[in-house]
Amino acid sequence: MGWAGVRHGVGPRRAWPESVAAVAAGAAQLPAVFALLFWQALAADRYGVGYGPAFGLLCLFLFAPVLLPVLGLLHAGAQILPGAVVADVVLCRVPWPLWARRLLGVTLVGAVWAVVGAVWAGMYFPATAACLAALGVLPVLAMEYARVRPTGSRGLWWRAAGASVVLFVLALVAGPLATAAGLVEEYEPPPLSAERVAGVWRGEDGAVLKLLPGGRAELTRMPVDPGVRATADLVVCDGAGSWRLEPGRVRDGVAVRLAAAEAGEADEAGEEDGCRGETVWSSGGTERSPELFVFFGDPDASSPWVLTRDP
Known part of the structure; x- marks a missing residue:
């Protein structure tokens, strides 16, 4: 000036x-x-x-x-x-x-x-x-x-x-x-189907989720909901289990649960190891690049765990 x-x-x-x-x-x-x-x-x-x-x-x-x-x-x-x-x-x-x-x-x-x-x-x-x-x-x-x-x-x-x-x-x-009025494009999560979900999904730290046709699942270093919503600790589990689609009004999801026989030796130890909790992964991403995600704890205070599908 x-x-x-x-x-x-x-x-x-x-x-x-x-x-x-x-x-x-x-x-x-x-x-x-x-x-x-x-x-x-x-x-x-x-x-x-x-x-x-x-x-x-x-x-x-x-x-x-x-x-x-x-x-x-x-x-x-x-x-x-x-x-x-x-x-x-x-x-x-x-x-x-x-x-x-x-x-x-x-x-x-x-x-x-x-x-x-x-x-x-x-x-x-x-x-x-x-x-x-x-x-x-x-x-x-x-x-x-x-x-x-x-x-x-x-x-x-x-x-x-x-x-x-x-x-x-x-x-x-x-x-x-x-x-x-449609002037701002609002995000819409892609719908899920059995054909779209079946495949190999990968996340951070070597996490791998294989969703096989027929509802069988294989988990490798996968985080599992321990059932305590406020916890900051994650339970990482390996094993085989099952999955099913969870239709939703806004987002579809995939519920993944380890089989009791693969959940560790919790019954013999008399303690719950947290791996048998059911985790619902929600639909995210786009039609071309679908994602599955879940929040552990408060969504306002944590980042989502995201899985991406192998081509």
Whole structure:
């Protein structure tokens, strides 16, 4: 903003409100962005975690007064203010209004960051560039407002706070409406059949589950539900047993149980070894790449065990 102020004859006192407006507007839009990301994650949920991500929104509310201004400052410093400098210095001869040139400059800087994300993190460039361009609209308009109608920093932050509440409420309403209208594609687990399930499924740490035609199963280093939902310990078992399909309203599943003769010597020892518990693996993945998964313990506090089918 310093170069832009010198070029247009605007001193630091005039440029400062525009910088504050960029930071405040960038922070104000983040709760709505997080709410939209929450709805998108809920629609794309492959493992039925449900409303577990809502805990993240609760944390956002608790830490918003400290977290949002910092994130707004980082956003402004990385994209908005450099984009304004590009517009005021490099694009000064483009016969557009100042706000339009700044929006173009912010978009160009966002495209540079999208290239960085594509190279270093494998992000999809068009979607990343489009999202960064969209995140630059409100801060650029706020800078134009501060330029045309100068006001104090406190007034800018109060206006940003009010706009943030409005945007957040709109995002909470728009998310489920967009999902209901089909604008956001909702994940649907593939249905299971005996033909699709039969085969060899593999997981982490050498886990192998062979589901044979006729309902026979062979387990190698397979985790088994010990029957205690809150436990953090897994029971890993080997042996032969049986399986059957478990149709469901949302997800189909496969129930796997070790045969009593293969469950170890629990009866002779007089103790339960946990391997004879029945574990229901739910359908996940896609039609082309099916998965079976199960949660041990609280789904909100653990990751799923996932099995993938051999081709």
